[in-house]
Amino acid sequence: MTEQTFTDADRADGIEPDMVDQTHAPASEAPEAPAVAPMNMIQALNSAIDVKMAEDPNVLSFGEDAGYFGGVFRVTDKLQEKHGLTRSFDAPISECGIVAAAIGMGAYGIRPVVEIQFADYIYPAYDQIVSEAAKMRYRSGGQFTSPITIRSPYGGGIFGGQTHSQSPEALFTHIAGLKVVIPSNPYDAKGLLTAAIEDDDPVVFFEPKRLYNGPFDGWHQNPVSPWKTQELAQVPTGKYSIPLGKARVMREGNDVTVLAYGSMVWVSLAGADHAGVDAEVIDLRSLVPLDIETIEASVKKTGRCVIVHEAPKTSGYGGELSALVQERCFYHLEAPVTRVAGWDTPYPHAFEWEYFPGPQRVSDALKSVMAGGR
Amino acid sequence: MTRNTKPLSLRVPEPSGRPGDTPDFSHLKLDVAGAVDRPPVDARPVQMLDLAFRLVRVLDDEGTAVGPWNPRLDAETLKKGLKAMILTRAFDDRMHRAHRQGKTSFYMKCTGEEAIAVAQGMILSREDMGFPTYRQQGLLIARGYPLVEMMNQIYSNASDPIKGRQLPIMYSAKDYGFFTISGNLGTQVPQAVGWAMASAYKGDDKIAISWIGDGATAEGDFHNALTFAAVYRAPVILNVVNNQWAISSFQGIAGGMETTFASKAIGYGLPALRVDGNDFLAVWAATQWAEERARSNQGATVIELFTYRGAPHSTSDDPSRYRPGDEHEKWPLGDPIVRLKQHLIALGEWSDEQQAEAEADAVEQVRAAGKASEAIGTLGQSRPSVKTMFEDVFATDDWRLTEQRREVGV
Numbered sequence: 001m002t003e004q005t006f007t008d009a010d011r012a013d014g015i016e017p018d019m020v021d022q023t024h025a026p027a028s029e030a031p032e033a034p035a036v037a038p039m040n041m042i043q044a045l046n047s048a049i050d051v052k053m054a055e056d057p058n059v060l061s062f063g064e065d066a067g068y069f070g071g072v073f074r075v076t077d078k079l080q081e082k083h084g085l086t087r088s089f090d091a092p093i094s095e096c097g098i099v100a101a102a103i104g105m106g107a108y109g110i111r112p113v114v115e116i117q118f119a120d121y122i123y124p125a126y127d128q129i130v131s132e133a134a135k136m137r138y139r140s141g142g143q144f145t146s147p148i149t150i151r152s153p154y155g156g157g158i159f160g161g162q163t164h165s166q167s168p169e170a171l172f173t174h175i176a177g178l179k180v181v182i183p184s185n186p187y188d189a190k191g192l193l194t195a196a197i198e199d200d201d202p203v204v205f206f207e208p209k210r211l212y213n214g215p216f217d218g219w220h221q222n223p224v225s226p227w228k229t230q231e232l233a234q235v236p237t238g239k240y241s242i243p244l245g246k247a248r249v250m251r252e253g254n255d256v257t258v259l260a261y262g263s264m265v266w267v268s269l270a271g272a273d274h275a276g277v278d279a280e281v282i283d284l285r286s287l288v289p290l291d292i293e294t295i296e297a298s299v300k301k302t303g304r305c306v307i308v309h310e311a312p313k314t315s316g317y318g319g320e321l322s323a324l325v326q327e328r329c330f331y332h333l334e335a336p337v338t339r340v341a342g343w344d345t346p347y348p349h350a351f352e353w354e355y356f357p358g359p360q361r362v363s364d365a366l367k368s369v370m371a372g373g374r
Numbered sequence: 375m376t377r378n379t380k381p382l383s384l385r386v387p388e389p390s391g392r393p394g395d396t397p398d399f400s401h402l403k404l405d406v407a408g409a410v411d412r413p414p415v416d417a418r419p420v421q422m423l424d425l426a427f428r429l430v431r432v433l434d435d436e437g438t439a440v441g442p443w444n445p446r447l448d449a450e451t452l453k454k455g456l457k458a459m460i461l462t463r464a465f466d467d468r469m470h471r472a473h474r475q476g477k478t479s480f481y482m483k484c485t486g487e488e489a490i491a492v493a494q495g496m497i498l499s500r501e502d503m504g505f506p507t508y509r510q511q512g513l514l515i516a517r518g519y520p521l522v523e524m525m526n527q528i529y530s531n532a533s534d535p536i537k538g539r540q541l542p543i544m545y546s547a548k549d550y551g552f553f554t555i556s557g558n559l560g561t562q563v564p565q566a567v568g569w570a571m572a573s574a575y576k577g578d579d580k581i582a583i584s585w586i587g588d589g590a591t592a593e594g595d596f597h598n599a600l601t602f603a604a605v606y607r608a609p610v611i612l613n614v615v616n617n618q619w620a621i622s623s624f625q626g627i628a629g630g631m632e633t634t635f636a637s638k639a640i641g642y643g644l645p646a647l648r649v650d651g652n653d654f655l656a657v658w659a660a661t662q663w664a665e666e667r668a669r670s671n672q673g674a675t676v677i678e679l680f681t682y683r684g685a686p687h688s689t690s691d692d693p694s695r696y697r698p699g700d701e702h703e704k705w706p707l708g709d710p711i712v713r714l715k716q717h718l719i720a721l722g723e724w725s726d727e728q729q730a731e732a733e734a735d736a737v738e739q740v741r742a743a744g745k746a747s748e749a750i751g752t753l754g755q756s757r758p759s760v761k762t763m764f765e766d767v768f769a770t771d772d773w774r775l776t777e778q779r780r781e782v783g784v
Contacts, residue, residue: 060575086575087575092598092601092602092605094598094601094602096564096594096595096598097564097567097598097599097601097602100561100564100565100567100568100595100598100599100602101564101565101567101568101571101602102568103565103568104505104564104565104566104567104568104569104570104571104572104582105568105569105571105572105575107503107553107565107568107569108503108568108569108572108573108576109572110572110575110576112568124594127558127561127595128561128564128565128595131556131557131558131561132556132558132561132565135556136554137766137767137768137769138539138766138767139536139539139540139544139546139554139556140536140546140548140554141535141536141537141539141546141766142766143536143546143547143548143554144546144548144553144554145769176767177767177768179768199769200769201768201769288772289772289773290774292773
């Protein structure tokens with residue numbers, strides 16, 4: 001499988017760049033208000049980098065195929081054309097080299113935004129991220145910092161098999177000094193990426209590639225709708241940011257709290273609908289820093305908690321969330337905190353939908369929790 | 375399977391001498407001083423391939439500077455370099471003893487390698503960024519970084535500039551062009567390339583310089599650094615300090631048996647120089663050549679600095695268990711301090727008395743710094759506030775760290 005094969009197919013589900021009519025943005029209604037345009041997640045991410053590059057000459061972008069070609073997922077499309085060869089360029093196939101170069105640039109005082117083509121290929125850069133970027137401020141007593149952003153498409157649901165589907169966020173949330181951000185929609189994607197670029201600490205920014213072209217609720221037999229029908233695809237064309245560490249309550253409810261991020265936000269919403277349970281679905285948006293207040297308030301209100309992520313269950317971020325909820329909401333809990341996660345296997349190809357935690361599994365978990373637990 | 379060939383056998387490189395053996399350096403092919411040509415700074419790498427297999431040397435056996443690489447330094451510069459090397463050695467000696475006295479947990483000397491960091495630290499400015507390993511303390515000393523600050527770091531005391539967070543000798547001194555040292559080997563080399571890329575991106579005039587040992591060239595980071603340096607023509611000097619030993623492994627285990635470390639540059643299209651690392655003038659000249667090349671936007675140079683690790687790897691190491699005890703004394707390139715001293719004497723600019731005076735002065739400087747630092751406290755007697763343990767993880771407060779700090783009660 002080549003990267004292009006499925007991205008082209010995916011793109012057919014979404015908004016093609018020429019479908020975006022910038023003139024129909026509601027800016028005309030209020031001249032002072034920022035212009036808004038429908039964007040898919042790719043366009044929103046592209047816009048975030050574009051706007052930051054236009055504003056700050058210290059922002060530059062590079063990665064494998066990320067320059068002239070604009071990235072295998074088109075996130076850096078046309079940035080080279082607009083901002084020049086030295087501001088958006090191609091890198092050798094060396095994830096360690098890409099991140100190391102970014103760290104050196106950050107130490108110099110500029111703000112690189114680098115792309116790792118798939119999160120599954122971030123491991124060669126792991127030493128640089130964990131031992132260097134994450135610890136630089138601390139180990140140098142604040143003399144040197146790593147204001148870098150590492151973008152990487154992550155997650156499954158796209159028949160990506162073992163090395164185009166992984167969700168390695170827990171390998172980064174475990175590391176002191178790293179921030180980990182995962183958006184679930186175009187509006188948040190742009191606002192959070194802007195905040196990540198402006199952040200003075202290293203941010204690992206995972207982009208759910210299953211959501212690049214449209215929300216995906218996990219009912220894979222159904223046709224996928226493009227982003228343009230969604231309110232969260234109405235994205236300001238100018239600059240705005242969403243602070244890291246603030247969750248978004250996607251659906252208010254009273255019976256059970258669902259903690260999710262990335263594609264699982266949409267799966268959780270579908271799962272709650274399917275179960276007919278009055279679930280409060282929270283999109284964490286950033287795992288580090290974590291919006292513990294929103295989580296705590298919700299679980300204290302509902303008394304139940306289901307955690308949903310694509311990554312394998314054992315030692316996944318859900319384990320941390322479960323522990324936090326148990327520690328902080330123990331006397332409010334009416335059922336065991338439950339996790340719906342990927343199985344403890346490598347990500348398979350043929351068993352895509354048996355592996356991917358879909359709305360049926362979320363629904364089952366919600367019903368089980370409402371019945372008092374397993 | 376039946377074949378008329380001998381069974382395959384695995385070759386594991388072994389050094390020329392082990393404990394009890396007589397040191398044997400007969401396999402080394404060492405050019406005599408002045409024998410290697412100096413190409414123009416704008417020479418194309420392919421025009422100077424032979425330099426990767428030769429050895430640039432300036433000081434001959436009589437201490438005379440000869441040949442095309444003679445940097446023709448004035449006596450004051452030479453004396454400054456010699457004094458910095460003497461001070462570096464005196465500092466090492468005292469801190470090694472301080473470890474034996476239980477004043478710190480760890481130390482690493484650079485005995486025999488002083489010429490490298492001192493000369494290179496003098497050539498480049500504090501505005502350029504050095505990405506050192508743990509064995510370039512001479513860079514800080516040559517630039518006049520306060521010895522007492524170095525000791526405060528080694529003792530992790532209340533005045534430690536990096537707040538007791540790092541293992542001794544992992545200095546960080548941004549204002550002195552000295553990047554924060556990491557325990558993870560090789561990581562700083564591609565970072566130096568990135569720093570240099572940023573300088574070029576900004577249209578600045580600063581360059582980067584990095585160091586890596588012979589052993590750590592086997593790390594993937596070294597390959598990545600050379601690739602990026604070549605691809606983006608980064609203004610960086612990439613030094614390989616070949617001191618023959620990576621803890622107990624001789625340089626053959628790192629791939630030095632089949633070729634030189636300088637020659638590794640060739641496949642990347644980078645110019646390579648191989649230099650007598652114990653010859654202050656040769657180190658100076660080669661670095662100046664590479665500096666001019668980088669500064670004039672012609673890109674990176676790889677310099678192999680051929681030397682010998684005279685001391686144990688660290689205070690936790692006993693080299694008598696893996697190499698001949700007198701190997702350092704027999705090292706054919708001698709001692710960098712003795713050689714520069716001879717040169718200054720040959721020039722009529724120095725004497726044995728001045729040498730003795732300089733050595734006594736260095737011991738006194740180190741002793742005074744030692745007293746000042748120890749007055750603040752050695753390891754365990756003094757340390758930064760425990761509260762600071764939770765600071766600088768992020769630029770801004772994180773609720774987890776606030777809670778955990780309260781849990782500790784600070």
